[in-house]
Amino acid sequence: MPSLDDLRKRITSVKSTQKITKAMKMVAAAKLRKAQENAEKGRPYSEKMNNVILNLSKSITDKENAPKLLVGTGEEKVHLCIVLTADRGLCGGFNTNIIKKAKSYFEKIISENKTLKIITVGSKGYDQLKRQYKSYIVENISFKESKNINYFDADKVGKIIIEKFEKNEFDVCAIFYNKFKNVITQIPQEQQIVPLNEDKDDKDVSGNDNDYEFEPDEDEILSNLLPKNISTQIFKAMLENSASEQGSRMTAMDNATRNAGELVDRLTIEYNRSRQAAITKELIEIISGAESL
């Protein structure tokens, strides 16, 4: 049975924790709105980019000589996985969910006797993966210094990928990130970016009559465009990720605040009970002392 003093101390400490989680929740909520806005603003670019690539790849007849970034190297021995996570913790299952998704993919690759290479973006992913997969991690990138998500950072990652591709260091590349659905739900995603997975469900039906004029020819445009597309996909993933991170943190901190509240209530009852017990005990002592006189 803890003493009154102990209980009092615990209540104060839980209360101050609650204050912190509450503040974090509010900060996350404010950041979430901004992140969501950014994600929405960034959408037209990646959509248009996708459209253009779709139109281009349709008009390429000579699949054999098409750029390798589009059709792949013809093999799939070496898999490069880009795992995008947050730089900070205290955001619920956000990082763990991505890692879980990525790990199951890793296991599949390893069991198929293929070579696995990992690039982690964000320090939390590196922290969680380094224990088990240290030997596979080829690079660890973190953008802790940059305050906002910007295209420049995404482009850096994109360039690393392209460079590795040109050196024939991998055949297939997939990225892992959380897709923002709403504040409560974030869906871990696995997306293949090299070779480019064509959308099976062709939305652009009206575009079938595309008699585009290409200047210069399709191949050259594609080989110029595809590296950009990789950066764009990374950027999109980073935007989705940041919105998800804030959403996830907000929910986690909201839960933490509520749990702390419950804990305070329980502790207060316990405190009051033992205080009352102490008073009763004293009264009994006084009364029985008086009676014995």
Next chain:
Amino acid sequence: MSNLFNIDIVNPEQSFLSKDNVFEVVIPAVEGEIGILKDHIPIISFLKPGIIRVFSESEEQSFYVEDGIVEFKDNTLSVLTSSIFDLKDADKNFVSESISSAEAELSKDNIDDQKRFLLNHKVEVLKSISIN
């Protein structure tokens, strides 16, 4: 009949410019400048460093772009670019910085001809901006 069409300029972070009353746009495509008027045939091309000029009924706007993709279709011109700024609010420091970084890049030995050409061109365009 009106001779106006739409233009959308987007960069990765946001939609940069969206207008529906332009009658001519001049873009610095990689194989030379292209002037686009209404009912141009569908075209896809990409950009080299240069100036995009947008002529609308009320005004004329100029933007510096470094690279990008253009698509014209159904009387909508989409420009996708990662680096763009309005010439009106061009930052002198930024321009001169870009020039010097491009020149530094040029002085390296290991660049191919195409890159050299693009860099030279970039320096030229940027210098013409800083004079104005």
